Amino acid sequence: MKLRRSGRLVDMTHYLLQNPQTLVPLSYFADRYQSAKSSISEDLGIIKQTFEQQGIGSLLTIPGAAGGVKYIPYTGLEEATQFIEELSELIAKPDRLLPGGYLYMTDILGNPKLLNKIGKMFATAFKDTKVDIIMTMATKGIPLAHAVASYLDVPVVIVRRDSRVTEGSTVSINYVSGSSKRIQTMLLAKRSLETGSNVLIIDDFMKAGGTVNGMVNLLAEFQANVAGIGVLVESENVEERLVEDYISLVKLENVNERDRQIEVNPGNFLTVMSKSNE
Numbered sequence: 001m002k003l004r005r006s007g008r009l010v011d012m013t014h015y016l017l018q019n020p021q022t023l024v025p026l027s028y029f030a031d032r033y034q035s036a037k038s039s040i041s042e043d044l045g046i047i048k049q050t051f052e053q054q055g056i057g058s059l060l061t062i063p064g065a066a067g068g069v070k071y072i073p074y075t076g077l078e079e080a081t082q083f084i085e086e087l088s089e090l091i092a093k094p095d096r097l098l099p100g101g102y103l104y105m106t107d108i109l110g111n112p113k114l115l116n117k118i119g120k121m122f123a124t125a126f127k128d129t130k131v132d133i134i135m136t137m138a139t140k141g142i143p144l145a146h147a148v149a150s151y152l153d154v155p156v157v158i159v160r161r162d163s164r165v166t167e168g169s170t171v172s173i174n175y176v177s178g179s180s181k182r183i184q185t186m187l188l189a190k191r192s193l194e195t196g197s198n199v200l201i202i203d204d205f206m207k208a209g210g211t212v213n214g215m216v217n218l219l220a221e222f223q224a225n226v227a228g229i230g231v232l233v234e235s236e237n238v239e240e241r242l243v244e245d246y247i248s249l250v251k252l253e254n255v256n257e258r259d260r261q262i263e264v265n266p267g268n269f270l271t272v273m274s275k276s277n278e
Helices: 004-017 026-033 036-055 077-093 110-125 143-150 209-222 269-277
Strands: 057-062 068-073 133-138 156-159 169-176 184-187 200-205 225-235 247-256 261-266
Touching: 004 036, 004 068, 026 036, 026 068, 026 133, 036 057, 057 225, 068 110, 077 247, 077 261, 077 269, 110 143, 110 225, 110 247, 110 269, 133 143, 133 209, 143 156, 143 200, 156 184, 169 209, 184 209, 200 209, 209 225, 247 269
Parallel strands: 133 156, 133 200, 200 225, 225 247
Antiparallel strands: 057 068, 169 184, 247 261
């Protein structure tokens, strides 16, 4: 289809946003718009500049016959700081407190707009990391993992506590819950992972880290690699943390059930991001 530059810019932008992390040959756009590659390169330069100015992401250009352009999503530091502050205020609302000191998080994990922003932030944190697949624990981590996967353009595997006949044979391990110290079981379908896969673990909440540590041990059974660990909320008041190397968006500092007060602060995401920008 033959389009004017304004039309090409809109259509190219839409295509790139819908296909993150995908290498697109310049010849694809040249054929799509019946335009010269030189014109396509100029258009991509405009899109790249706009993406970077607006904090949408960047375009990676790879030269050569097998090259092309790739959209790399990321969230800018200023936008990330503002969102984490808003997220902290949202989690700190007193009416979120449940009996036993638990927090109601279903509204956040069920909000597409919030999940979209959270997914992009984790994609930003691991944009320079080789990730083949994302792993999470059923059930609350599932929407979170899919949000991240949509920006990294990788599949998701789900670890469960009980077997499903639809998943075939499984690999299971026993692990010790970091908070309750109880022995529990987690399992994953054998077909889920290939040997040597680079796996990003995503979870919604981490206290002592027993569940995340269990997933790390489960990956060892598949001879897969831990590419990174990302958690939405981490709890600060923990005697022993079973996981050390991870990235969190917010940190639960204190929960006072009697006074119905919840203290929430930024996690280590902003610190990690600031160091990577130096």
